[in-house]
Amino acid sequence: MSTGILLLLCFAAGTSLTVLIGHFLLPLLIRLKVGQSIRAEGPQKHLSKSGTPTMGGLIFIAAMLIIFVWRCRGEAYQWMWLFSFLAFGLIGFLDDFIKVVRLHNKGLSGKQKLVGQFAAAVLLLVANQLCYARGTAIYLPSSLFQGAPVALFDLGWFYYPLMAVFMVGMVNAVNLTDGLDGLAAGVTIPASIGFMICGLLLGGAMGKDVAVLAAALAGCCLGFLFYNHYPAKLFMGDTGSMALGGALAGFTLISRLELLFIGFGLVYLIEACSVMLQVASFQLTGKRIFLMSPLHHHFELKGWRETKVTAVFCLASACFVFITLLLGVL
Numbered sequence: 524m525s526t527g528i529l530l531l532l533c534f535a536a537g538t539s540l541t542v543l544i545g546h547f548l549l550p551l552l553i554r555l556k557v558g559q560s561i562r563a564e565g566p567q568k569h570l571s572k573s574g575t576p577t578m579g580g581l582i583f584i585a586a587m588l589i590i591f592v593w594r595c596r597g598e599a600y601q602w603m604w605l606f607s608f609l610a611f612g613l614i615g616f617l618d619d620f621i622k623v624v625r626l627h628n629k630g631l632s633g634k635q636k637l638v639g640q641f642a643a644a645v646l647l648l649v650a651n652q653l654c655y656a657r658g659t660a661i662y663l664p665s666s667l668f669q670g671a672p673v674a675l676f677d678l679g680w681f682y683y684p685l686m687a688v689f690m691v692g693m694v695n696a697v698n699l700t701d702g703l704d705g706l707a708a709g710v711t712i713p714a715s716i717g718f719m720i721c722g723l724l725l726g727g728a729m730g731k732d733v734a735v736l737a738a739a740l741a742g743c744c745l746g747f748l749f750y751n752h753y754p755a756k757l758f759m760g761d762t763g764s765m766a767l768g769g770a771l772a773g774f775t776l777i778s779r780l781e782l783l784f785i786g787f788g789l790v791y792l793i794e795a796c797s798v799m800l801q802v803a804s805f806q807l808t809g810k811r812i813f814l815m816s817p818l819h820h821h822f823e824l825k826g827w828r829e830t831k832v833t834a835v836f837c838l839a840s841a842c843f844v845f846i847t848l849l850l851g852v853l
Contacts, residue, residue: 526731530719530738533590537742540586542749545579549750549757552576557623575755578619580763582750583743584612587770590739599654600729603647604736604773610643611694611769615761630761640694643769644687651776659683664783664851668724672779689781694768696791699798699817700836701764703829704755706819708744709837711767714787715741717844718774724852725778733778740770753830786847790840794818 524532558574587608595601617639618630631639651657659682660674678685701707715737722734744767750757759767768791775784785792797818804812813821822832 526723526734530734533594533735533739534742534745536590536593537583537586537739537744538746539742540589541583541743541746544585545582545746545750545757548582548585549576549579552578552757572755575758577623577758577760578616578762579747579750579757580612580615580759580761580766582757583740583747583759583763584609584766586743586746587736587739591736594732594735594739596728596732598728598732599650600777601732601736603650603654604733604770604777606650607643607647607769607773607776608766609769610646611640611772612762612766614639614643615698615763615765618765619760619762637691640691641687644690644772645683647690647773647776648683648686657779661781662779664721664780667779668721668726668852670726675782686776686781690772690776692795693772693784693788693791694765696788696795697768697771698761698764700791700794700819701759701761702817703819703823703833704753705748705751706833706836707759707764707767708747708751709833710790710840711771712741712744713837713841713844714771715744717783717787717848718771718778718780720848721778721780721783721851729777733774736770737774740767753833780851783847783851786850787844789843789847790836797821 553576557576557578591601591605614631614636618636621630622628658677659679660672660677661682663673663675666673697707697711700710717737719734719737719741722730722732722737724730725733747757747759747763751759771784771788775781794817797813798816800812801816804810814824815821819832819836822835823829827835
């Protein structure tokens with residue numbers, strides 16, 4: 524089977540499995556009354572979404588597990604990616620579960636989430652070093668595609684805390700992006716396709732495995748949009764958004780494409796930075812930069828329809844991925 528056909532098959536499998544599993548799981552979530560609690564301080568029109576079934580990330584997590592079992596060859600880096608995907612997803616699940624039980628939008632405390640996320644990141648970094656003696660250098664992406672890694676700079680032991688912060692930051696940035704119907708899944712499709720292309724450029728068994736998993740993840744996100752497009756019948760919850768962040772962080776770690784992930788995840792980073800700037804501005808000056816953060820809420824309050832915000836952000840994600848690929852291959 525050619526690589527192109529395999530990738531199309533994985534993408535189609537991710538889409539169809541997610542839709543199929545959702546067909547059975549959505550009624551169960553409704554029956555169990557696993558509804559989303561909406562933040563009172565958020566946009567007022569979002570209050571009408573209260574009670575919409577959440578924890579929908581379980582749908583594409585299950586779909587990815589099926590595809591992983593199908594394609595797994597027992598390589599260490601495959602298990603590392605799966606751990607990243609599931610570990611961060613589990614933290615999100617615990618957060619969602621507590622919210623559902625308490626019937627409130629407060630789940631795990633920020634400290635509890637950070638402790639769990641940093642623990643997962645440290646385990647991944649240790650495993651990556653033990654399995655591959657990865658070293659502490661940041662590589663020029665184009666040199667990796669050519670099979671002759673060129674280190675831009677070596678961070679020494681500072682690489683480990685920096686990467687831990689980077690991974691946890693990106694997972695939480697994906698989580699912050701999950702604020703509108705279809706937004707997180709829609710933005711993640713181009714990012715996943717970017718990693719799929721990088722996998723093909725890397726070549727070898729590892730590159731092909733990254734491409735396969737990334738194609739499947741893009742398909743799962745597309746399948747999830749069947750339930751999550753506006754008006755959403757189902758939310759992915761922190762279960763899904765943190766799992767997506769973990770999946771993308773896992774791709775970055777095993778492929779050594781940290782610099783490209785900044786470009787692929789630029790929409791996530793902008794969303795996270797909007798929150799940090801808003802908080803810093805209010806604490807220092809008592810004034811807000813945006814009408815509301817994360818940034819997608821600012822545009823909502825400016826009068827943009829929710830569907831327009833989602834479409835523009837998804838298009839921006841696709842453009843950032845395209846530009847990053849062009850710069851990274853040169």
